[in-house]
Amino acid sequence: MTGRAAHGALPPSGARHVLAYNWPMYTAGSAAVLAGAVIGRRYRAAWAGSALAAWWLSSSLIASHRVYDRSTLHSWRWLDVVLPEGPGRHLVVSAGLDEASEVLRARHPRAPQTIADLYDGLPVTESSLRRARRRVPPQPGSLTAWAQRLPGADASYDTVIAPFAVHELRRAVDREALLDECARLLRPGGAVVLVEHCRDAANAAVYGPGAWHFMPRGEWLRLAARSGLTVAHESRIARYVTVLVLRRRART
Incomplete structure (x- = not known):
């Protein structure tokens, strides 16, 4: 048995669940950050792309934590x-x-x-x-x-x-x-x-x-x-x- 049937009420989804539900997107984003950092040694524009991808990876999880873990939303x-x-x-x-x-x-x-x-x-x-x-x-x-x-x-x-x-x-x-x-x-x-x-x-x-x-x-x-x-x-x-x-x- 899984979910509520086995364990009772589940805690609401938080930032870590957002990461788990969307892990392919975060994996691809992390690869883009790494690739941009490597290519950026020769192409300055790649550094900008890498920095932007890194920002969205981190900011999306921080915002999700604020919404789903810290706010009154789920209450x-x-x-x-x-x-x-x-x-x-x-x-x-x-x-x-x-x-x-x-x-x-x-x-x-x-x-x-x-x-x-x-x-x-x-x-x-x-x-x-x-x-x-x-x-x-x-x-x-x-x-x-x-x-x-x-x-x-x-x-x-x-x-x-x-x-x-x-x-x-x-x-x-x-x-x-x-x-x-x-x-x-x-x-x-x-x-x-x-x-x-x-x-x-x-x-x-x-x-x-x-x-x-x-x-x-x-x-x-x-x-x-x-x-x-x-x-x-x-x-x-x-x-x-x-x-x-x-x-x-x-x-x-």
Whole structure:
């Protein structure tokens, strides 16, 4: 047996897990640093490339440590501020790495919870996500879901919570379908809580080319507006993670 079944709750992923999930990228980056240092003896430009690669290798792990090991991200205490009424009946949307539902269930034991897992329905599954899946198996009772169909009847949830999941849908049409589904599921006045790294200057500075795996802030705003959701709250966790609370308009 592996994962939770054998050992109980696993500690949340930290910087060392980011390194483990993405080890081919870090191995290639380290090789580039070494090659640049060697070639740089003859070509000065290679020194610059080597220094830049070394910066991104180190800064990405430092930023990951700040976000995943040192911040309040995994505790979910910050949700009490951005969602003071609590999650109520809520749906947790994951894309293969669910480290939220167990904590949310413990913090809000009276709030009914459903877990939708997009992993099997992803058109493209990143190798890093497959490695993460092997470490963190799905929670018991998780429901297989697709961007075009999340579990639940119309207006059946108070909150949909999607931490680091929607960006794994690489096609815009799939992201649009998912946000439409979230809007369908929400009761009037309900909220979608998106937790994502954004493709912005801060993340690009520390994650380098890896930041292009994230979506720009404008994409989240576009998806919200298209699905009839309004931005009720926006904040940052540890500088590099954006929290957006998107509200469905309440009946008047």
